[in-house]
Structures are given as C-alpha cells and as structure tokens.
Amino acid sequence: MLSVSALGASVLLFTASIVQAQTPPGSQPSTSHSLAVKYNGNLTLTPNALLPQPLLASAPAVSLNQTLNGTHMLMLIDLAIPQSSINGTGSEFYPGLVPCRTTRLHWLQTGLTQSANGTFVSDSTAIADYGQPHPGLNDIAHTYTFYLFQQPANFTLPSWDAGRVFNPISVSARMNFSVTAVADVVGAPLAANYMRVINPNTTAPGTFLNGTCPIGAPNGTVTPYTGAAIKLQGMASAVVVVLGCAVFALL
Numbered sequence: 502m503l504s505v506s507a508l509g510a511s512v513l514l515f516t517a518s519i520v521q522a523q524t525p526p527g528s529q530p531s532t533s534h535s536l537a538v539k540y541n542g543n544l545t546l547t548p549n550a551l552l553p554q555p556l557l558a559s560a561p562a563v564s565l566n567q568t569l570n571g572t573h574m575l576m577l578i579d580l581a582i583p584q585s586s587i588n589g590t591g592s593e594f595y596p597g598l599v600p601c602r603t604t605r606l607h608w609l610q611t612g613l614t615q616s617a618n619g620t621f622v623s624d625s626t627a628i629a630d631y632g633q634p635h636p637g638l639n640d641i642a643h644t645y646t647f648y649l650f651q652q653p654a655n656f657t658l659p660s661w662d663a664g665r666v667f668n669p670i671s672v673s674a675r676m677n678f679s680v681t682a683v684a685d686v687v688g689a690p691l692a693a694n695y696m697r698v699i700n701p702n703t704t705a706p707g708t709f710l711n712g713t714c715p716i717g718a719p720n721g722t723v724t725p726y727t728g729a730a731i732k733l734q735g736m737a738s739a740v741v742v743v744l745g746c747a748v749f750a751l752l
Contacts, residue, residue: 585712
C-alpha cells in the first residue's frame with residue numbers, strides 16, 4: 502500500500518505529465534513528450550513559439566532524444582482555420598482551438614523510421630505533402646501542431662479523414678481534418694510540438710472576418726467529432742481530481 506508521501510508524489514507526477522503537455526492547452530489528443538523540430542538546420546522550435554512565416558517554407562527535420570523501434574507517421578495540423586472556410590460544404594465540423602475555428606492538414610508523412618542520430622526519415626511518398634503555414638491577412642495567429650504517432654501495419658485513415666486526396670497542397674480536402682479520429686485508431690501521439698504563425702503582412706491582428714460567425718460564438722451548429730480520445734482525456738482529468746482529493750484527505 503502506498504504511503505501518503507508516495508501517493509502524493511504519484512499524483513504530482515501524473516498531474517505534471519498533463520500540465521507540461523507538448524500540445525496546445527485544451528487540444529486533443531495530447532502528450533507530454535517533446536518532439537524536436539528544426540527548420541533550416543538552425544531554427545529550433547520551442548512549444549508555443551511565434552515563428553516568422555517566411556522561414557517555414559521547407560519541411561523541417563524532426564527527431565526524438567530516445568530510440569523508437571518500428572514505423573511511425575508525422576502530421577502537422579493547423580488548429581485555427583476560420584469556420585467560414587468550410588461553410589456551405591455540407592461537412593460535419595471538427596472544432597479547432599477556439600470558437601468558430603476548424604482544422605487543416607499541412608503534412609502527413611508515413612513510413613518513418615528513426616536513424617542513428619534520432620532523426621526520422623522515410624522513403625515513402627507523403628500522403629499529404631508539406632505545406633508552408635499561411636494564415637490569412639489580419640487573422641489571429643494560427644496554431645500549428647506536429648504529432649508523431651506509431652504507425653500500425655496496413656494503416657489506413659479512419660472514416661472521418663478517409664477517401665480524400667490531399668495533394669496538391671492547395672486542395673480543400675485538407676480542411677476539417679480530425680487528428681483525434683486518427684488517435685482513436687493508433688493511440689495517443691508519442692511526441693508533439695507546436696508553434697504559432699501570423700501573416701507577415703498583418704497590420705490589425707484579429708480583424709479578419711470569419712463569415713457570419715461572430716467573435717465568441719459557439720462552435721457552429723453542425724455535429725463535431727467527439728471520439729474516444731477526447732473522452733479518455735476527460736477521464737484522465739477526473740482521475741487527477743479524485744487522486745488529489747484523496748491525498749488531501751490523508752494529510
């Protein structure tokens with residue numbers, strides 16, 4: 502049986518793994534493991550950094566400071582696409598980080614294996630070629646998240662994201678992409694990192710018109726994806742609360 506101090510330490514460690522997430526606060530799926538992302542050989546990403554859009558034209562190198570066996574896949578998702586981008590398409594709505602926002606797939610590379618120096622490489626053709634972050638003029642800073650997943654044998658995209666052609670980069674099929682649906686199939690991301698990017702010509706951030714969706718409005722009227730990954734994260738938060746109360750009661 503755990504002592505009070507041991508139980509308290511376990512709670513603190515468990516809580517820290519959620520608080521110190523390498524994914525944006527409030528987003529799903531999440532992970533506390535940091536993915537190293539480096540642009541142009543010298544621009545290293547720290548979580549939530551505001552990076553200059555012109556320096557992100559080419560795909561970065563991604564690596565991990567621990568050895569992973571097997572095959573992996575990498576995704577880059579914009580979590581702040583204006584909802585007006587998919588209005589009128591008849592699509593169900595996958596919510597972004599803030600109200601009236603959805604997502605866009607910027608990169609999906611499968612067949613990744615880890616080289617001796619920790620960098621992930623692949624000989625496979627990307628399902629979605631790398632697309633440079635390009636938020637709209639006078640829009641808010643967009644949040645872009647890198648997710649590293651284990652890739653199961655014979656992996657295919659889940660139904661929400663399946664059946665789309667993601668190349669060329671400009672296709673609308675990249676809109677409204679659900680990384681949560683992928684996590685429900687393959688498991689939580691092994692590592693992640695994220696950045697914010699704003700249009701370099703912006704003079705009045707946040708004044709971009711998002712269709713008829715007012716500031717502070719709820720996430721649309723269509724049905725959002727609410728898969729198992731979201732529900733599991735809610736359960737994890739509940740466990741932290743319950744364990745925290747248990748420790749308090751024992752003190």
